[in-house]
Amino acid sequence: xxxxxxxxxxxxxxxxxxxxxxxxxxxxxxxxxxxxxxxxxxxxxxxxxxxxxxxxxxxxxxxxxxxxxxxxxxxxxxxxxxxxxxxxxxxxxxxxxxxxxxxxxxxxxxxxxxxxxxxxxxxxxxxxxxxxxxxxxxxxxxxxxxxxxxxxxxxxxxxxxxxxxxxxxxxxxxxxxxxxxxxxxxxxxxxxxxxxxxxxxxxxxxxxxxxxxxxxxxxxxxxxxxxxxxxxxxxxxxxxxxxxxxxxxxxxxxxxxxxxxxxxxxxxxxx
Amino acid sequence: xxxxxxxxxxxxxxxxxxxxxxxxxxxxxxxxxxxxxxxxxxxxxxxxxxxxxxxxxxxxxxxxxxxxxxxxxxxxxxxxxxxxxxxxxxxxxxxxxxxxxxxxxxxxxxxxxxxxxxxxxxxxxxxxxxxxxxxxxxxxxxxxxxxxxxxxxxxxxxxxxxxxxxxxxxxxxxxxxxxxxxxxxxxxxxxxxxxxxxxxxxxxxxxxxxxxxxxxxxxxxxxxxxxxxxxxxxxxxxxxxxxxxxxxxxxxxxx
Numbered sequence: 001x002x003x004x005x006x007x008x009x010x011x012x013x014x015x016x017x018x019x020x021x022x023x024x025x026x027x028x029x030x031x032x033x034x035x036x037x038x039x040x041x042x043x044x045x046x047x048x049x050x051x052x053x054x055x056x057x058x059x060x061x062x063x064x065x066x067x068x069x070x071x072x073x074x075x076x077x078x079x080x081x082x083x084x085x086x087x088x089x090x091x092x093x094x095x096x097x098x099x100x101x102x103x104x105x106x107x108x109x110x111x112x113x114x115x116x117x118x119x120x121x122x123x124x125x126x127x128x129x130x131x132x133x134x135x136x137x138x139x140x141x142x143x144x145x146x147x148x149x150x151x152x153x154x155x156x157x158x159x160x161x162x163x164x165x166x167x168x169x170x171x172x173x174x175x176x177x178x179x180x181x182x183x184x185x186x187x188x189x190x191x192x193x194x195x196x197x198x199x200x201x202x203x204x205x206x207x208x209x210x211x212x213x214x215x216x217x218x219x220x221x222x223x224x225x226x227x228x229x230x231x232x233x234x235x236x237x238x239x240x241x242x243x244x245x246x247x248x249x250x251x252x253x254x255x256x257x258x259x260x261x262x263x264x265x266x267x268x269x270x271x
Numbered sequence: 272x273x274x275x276x277x278x279x280x281x282x283x284x285x286x287x288x289x290x291x292x293x294x295x296x297x298x299x300x301x302x303x304x305x306x307x308x309x310x311x312x313x314x315x316x317x318x319x320x321x322x323x324x325x326x327x328x329x330x331x332x333x334x335x336x337x338x339x340x341x342x343x344x345x346x347x348x349x350x351x352x353x354x355x356x357x358x359x360x361x362x363x364x365x366x367x368x369x370x371x372x373x374x375x376x377x378x379x380x381x382x383x384x385x386x387x388x389x390x391x392x393x394x395x396x397x398x399x400x401x402x403x404x405x406x407x408x409x410x411x412x413x414x415x416x417x418x419x420x421x422x423x424x425x426x427x428x429x430x431x432x433x434x435x436x437x438x439x440x441x442x443x444x445x446x447x448x449x450x451x452x453x454x455x456x457x458x459x460x461x462x463x464x465x466x467x468x469x470x471x472x473x474x475x476x477x478x479x480x481x482x483x484x485x486x487x488x489x490x491x492x493x494x495x496x497x498x499x500x501x502x503x504x505x506x507x508x509x510x511x512x513x514x515x516x517x518x519x520x521x522x523x524x525x526x
Binding site for chain 1: 385386387388389390391392393394395397398401402405406409410412413414416417418419420421422423424425426428429430433434435436437438439442443446450451452454455456457463466467469470471473475476477478479480483486487490494525526
């Protein structure tokens with residue numbers, strides 16, 4: 001870091017020095033002062049690479065994990081077999097990554113979408129034809145959603161075939177099944193939102209099935225549709241489920257899931 | 272060991288000659304001033320003789336005049352006057368065994384060393400590559416293949432066939448065989464519940480494939496059952512949800 005600072009100092013040197021020190025020296029002095037200031041040290045925790053730079057040492061390798069909100073979901077060290085891609089196939093991590101992509105692209109789509117029967121389809125059409133990157137982002141959202149269903153499903157299969165649901169991981173397996181169900185529900189609620197023929201009739205098939213729930217069938221259907229049949233109320237209801245309620249719930253369950261992975265001893269051992 | 276410089280060797284030789292120590296191992300009563308200690312001479316195997324001689328010589332060198340005078344009297348008195356060269360135990364040992372503590376009685380010795388690696392860089396690199404590969408694939412695929420957007424929703428026109436999303440097509444397939452309450456609610460409900468109960472109903476503690484043939488067979492059967500139903504629902508169902516071959520009548524399926 002000091003090297004980079006001094007190099008840029010040479011570039012900026014325009015006779016500002018007091019005659020005794022070269023501009024690069026003055027600049028590195030300023031850099032030193034900034035990095036030892038209270039403001040700087042309050043932002044960057046001890047061991048941060050922005051304090052003393054990064055040199056490869058076991059201590060700094062630990063600090064990389066401990067000083068990052070995102071990375072510290074990991075432990076500092078893992079068993080060697082857990083690093084092998086052929087063991088986990090990255091499926092759980094990729095499911096989470098797809099969820100992040102879906103969140104980001106979904107926020108973008110929300111700027112151009114109104115969940116009413118009169119406007120929804122036209123908004124999607126406008127998004128595709130006259131919004132910069134609108135078509136690309138919608139495609140990404142759609143394909144990432146299908147990929148997430150597949151990757152969550154494959155993740156569940158992988159965990160089963162490794163016997164990784166056995167004690168002490170029974171509870172995390174149950175959480176995982178809930179996450180699979182929530183993923184399917186998120187995908188299904190999003191299916192209605194384009195409000196085209198595919199959406200309308202797929203959801204008609206789906207909600208008709210749920211209407212056959214024993215005892216409460218018609219009530220379940222009424223609650224899901226927001227009325228006797230699919231309409232603009234259904235669209236609003238499923239929109240709120242899709243962009244707010246289900247993501248909120250799935251994030252809570254994901255937090256428990258990741259936390260329990262750590263608490264139950266990390267990834268399970270090899271076969 | 273490095274070589275001892277020549278001048279030091281020479282100096283040591285001179286010093287030895289001055290002290291009368293040509294052969295260190297042999298007790299020479301006449302030569303050294305404090306040489307004739309019977310206790311020391313009797314135990315030559317406890318401390319190497321040349322070391323003993325050297326330390327005695329060093330001890331004798333400082334109080335040289337007094338020691339020399341005392342040494343003239345006889346061998347017995349020299350013991351009292353010469354300073355003890357080394358602190359010794361009863362049998363000439365320089366340390367004593369106080370007690371023996373067996374490992375494991377007060378320490379918790381864990382004989383399970385785990386082979387661990389740092390998450391950074393070993394795991395994070397892999398995760399980064401996986402994320403980048405997934406992003407690249409998604410971006411390219413999205414640039415090439417458009418998400419379907421059919422005509423605007425129309426209550427008065429039912430597409431033939433109407434299909435649920437692909438992951439529910441297994442259930443829709445079951446609808447052709449069972450009452451909707453069985454196919455749409457009971458079977459998927461039992462399926463999800465059975466999945467949740469897997470760790471509690473599978474009491475087999477082993478996770479080796481050869482020990483859990485039944486569990487693996489059951490799960491494979493379960494997954495293949497759904498997989499086959501979904502594939503049939505996606506590609507082998509045409510107008511009226513009747514069975515067709517995709518290569519004969521085309522594919523009636525939107526993702």
